[in-house]
Amino acid sequence: MIDKLVLYLQMPMVHYALIVGVLIALCSSLLGVHLVLKRFSFIGDGLSHVAFGVMAIASVLQLSNDMLLVMPVTVICAVLLLRTGQNTKIKGDAAIAMISVGALAFGYLIMNIFPTSSNLSGDVCSTLFGSTSILTLTAGEVWLCIVLSAVVVLVFVLFYNKIFAITFDEDFARASGTEARLYNLIIAVITAVIIVLAMNLVGSLLISALVIFPALSAMRLFRNFLSVTVCSAVLSVFCALAGLIISILAGTPVGSTIVAVDAFAFLVCWVLGNVIKRRN
């Protein structure tokens, strides 16, 4: 088995997959803490279904680079969904659910009416559950992912204190003069970017897992925001690596293997958390 692993690890396509997997896991877990605490756990699901719908349109239009359409539309939806104004007529979770299933239905409908390949259900399935496309990434895509991830991490570090302030108490932040609207907008944009990137890795049905599992696991173990954020990032990267290697060795689907490892890690953290609590 070690021989098999060493053999695989020499292939450039496996290098690419590992780089992209780790970066996406890192970015999604950083934002996950904010999204879970703000009760936006399902934002990943909602936005990825939007991206799925737009991807269907892009493939019907036969765009050479569907990112050019998918990215802006998803960003706009993220901004609309995360705009936490008092005047919104439909409340947060209902709005997300509505856009999420609506986009999914329209996407599938469009793909059915204008089929672009003979293997329709295969196409749909690979977009929903993640495909082997993480193993067929080109150098260009990997670089795009590296650059975008670097931007996301940099923005997160620079805005870390502001993100904490508006996550804990947005009214206080706004009342005392913090530009909460601007920072909410920034968070919405990077959330959308991460989710479009993550579709390659785990597919649109499983993205929520990358966002919420590491944050929830870290919250079992730690009691302050900085530790939770750092733990969530470390845990997410570790689970993504473990999941990728298992899926390569065992030939299982990449996305669901990573999510399974994340879920297992949550279980371990939950038990550990209870043990720690009982000791104190």
Place this chain on the structure above:
Amino acid sequence: MELIRAEHLSLGYDSHNIIEDLNFSVNEGDYLCIVGENGAGKSTLMKTLLKLLAPTGGQIRFDGLKKNEIGYLPQQTQVQKDFPASVYEIVLSGCQAHCGLRPFYNREEKKRALENMEKLELTDLRNRCYRELSGGQQQRVLLARALCATRKILLLDEPVSGLDPKVTVEMYELIAGLNADGITVIMITHDISAALRYASHILHIGEDIFFGTRDEYAKSPVGRYFTEKMGGQAL
């Protein structure tokens, strides 16, 4: 010096007005209590003073009060009940409004957070998790955070709700002490006896609107109704 003046203020949601033609002013060093029945619009008034809501009519003038010179003690939200954050992280976040676009807190702001924690006897709780504290301790943390945001004016939204009687008195004394140090206080409360004991001015909203000093309130019809019911013990 006058800090806030409300002129012919109307408040409400959409086009429905809860309060109309409200006039009052707050001077530096005042202790204003806003009292009134549930649903009278106390919290709406506070959100308008904080510029979280726009008034439906009239205006509020803020003279000599910059946007980042307001300290606010909100009511507890659902999110905060299971939020993983240490006392120090929360108190320090009160300095955020002074940072502008600067990403990290500077030495002066960290010192200020520590001073305010010292003042409110939170130093020993520095690394404790907020959600594991008692109600009174949580309110002191939020008060310390508000003090990091301002040295001028505090707006408190029912600061003693859910606290036991002993902690309630301690909280009131703490706020009175801050007022004595020169910080202007605007407080929403249900507790008219506390308002009569600590406030310098009282704003009563509801069917009857009253604004004036504490002594004027005690003599006014709306104030007399309450003081007589309580046997005048508050004064």
